[in-house]
Structures are given as C-alpha cells and as structure tokens.
Amino acid sequence: MHNASRFAKMSTLVSSLGVMIFLIFGNQLASVFNVEVFKLTYQFLLIVVLGGGIAYLYKEIERERTEKRLTHDRLRQVHTELLRTYHDTKAIRRRLRARSIISLNTDKDGEFVLAKEYDEEIQALIEAQLTFEAYLRRAEHSLWPELSELKQSLENVQEYLGSLVKEYEDELRYFDGDPKCRKLSSLPRLSAFVGHAKDPGGFKSFSKSLQETLTSLEKKL
Numbered sequence: 573m574h575n576a577s578r579f580a581k582m583s584t585l586v587s588s589l590g591v592m593i594f595l596i597f598g599n600q601l602a603s604v605f606n607v608e609v610f611k612l613t614y615q616f617l618l619i620v621v622l623g624g625g626i627a628y629l630y631k632e633i634e635r636e637r638t639e640k641r642l643t644h645d646r647l648r649q650v651h652t653e654l655l656r657t658y659h660d661t662k663a664i665r666r667r668l669r670a671r672s673i674i675s676l677n678t679d680k681d682g683e684f685v686l687a688k689e690y691d692e693e694i695q696a697l698i699e700a701q702l703t704f705e706a707y708l709r710r711a712e713h714s715l716w717p718e719l720s721e722l723k724q725s726l727e728n729v730q731e732y733l734g735s736l737v738k739e740y741e742d743e744l745r746y747f748d749g750d751p752k753c754r755k756l757s758s759l760p761r762l763s764a765f766v767g768h769a770k771d772p773g774g775f776k777s778f779s780k781s782l783q784e785t786l787t788s789l790e791k792k793l
Contacts, residue, residue, distance in 0.1 A: 673685055
C-alpha cells in the first residue's frame, strides 16, 4: 500500500510537470508535434494521469486519516481498560486488608488470613491478571504494533500479579481450622501485597510498572 502511495505521488508530480511544460512551452511543442497528437497528449496528462493521481492521493489521505483515528480510538480503549483494571486491583487490595485479615493479638505474627474471603478476592484478582495478560500477549506478538514498547512494563505487572495467583493456587488447600485460616506470614506474596506499599515487593512495585504503561499510552493519545 505504501509503495502504491509513493507511485501515485510520483505519477502526480510527473504529470504536473508535464502539464506545466505544455503550458509554458505549448507553442513550441505544437509546432513540433501534430496538432491532434499535441491535444491528445495534453488531455491525457491533464485528465487521465493528473486527475487519476489526485483522486488516488485523496483516497490515500482519507485512508491514513481513518487509520490514525482507529489507532487513537484503540489506544484510548486500552488506556481506559487498563486504568479500570488498575482501580479494580486497588479495590481488591483494600478489601483483602479489611475483610480477609484478622488479628488475634497486637503482634504481627498474630495476623491470620480467612480462607473464604481470601478465595473470593483472589478470584477477582485473577480476572484483573487475565486482562493484563491479554494485553501483554498482544504486545509480544505485535498484534497491535503500537503496544510493542509497553511490553516490559506489562511483563512486570503480569509477573507481580502472577506470583500472587501462584501462591494462592499452591497454598489455599492448606488452610485449616474453624473458620479456615492461615498465618499471614506464611503467605509472603499476599503479605507484601496488603502491607506497606513501599516495602520490598509491595504494591508500589506493581503500581509503578502500571503507571509507566499508562503514561506511555497517554503520550500516544
């Protein structure tokens, strides 16, 4: 398509030069060529080649405008969905802190995670993780070229949430008691997720990577 566009532009330029030559040196050319040949050549350049080239260029301009608009709309959609999923993840973190963790004493080692609430919230977190994973796959396989430079930050987001989900899959079966629970300290990924955001492995490491993704998208809009 780009080769055809360049050809159309070149044809239009050559035709324009030809028309200008006919306009400037028309009398001289008319004296050299047969009058009918002169008229037919001039009409061909003016109507067929130049007119067709201009029409094609107009279509190309419209096509490029449409592609830019579609790309902009697509990036806007990506930004909106990633931002929404980010807010969903923040809400899940807050619910985990409020609903799933109980303290049996003032010691941090006395904090326990309730299995039922933990299960419910990580199920919701899996939905968020799958959204980020879908966009990472698109970036990796160049399905959307404009996402390729977001690959690293999306990988960081995916890795962070993936570790939380993996811990959930490995450890949920070992909850016991009535109600079923486990010490928060036995779930290091969850403990970091719900703990102080700036601690190693804390929520800040997730939000920083996602903010980088969102900022890159905003620059394209």
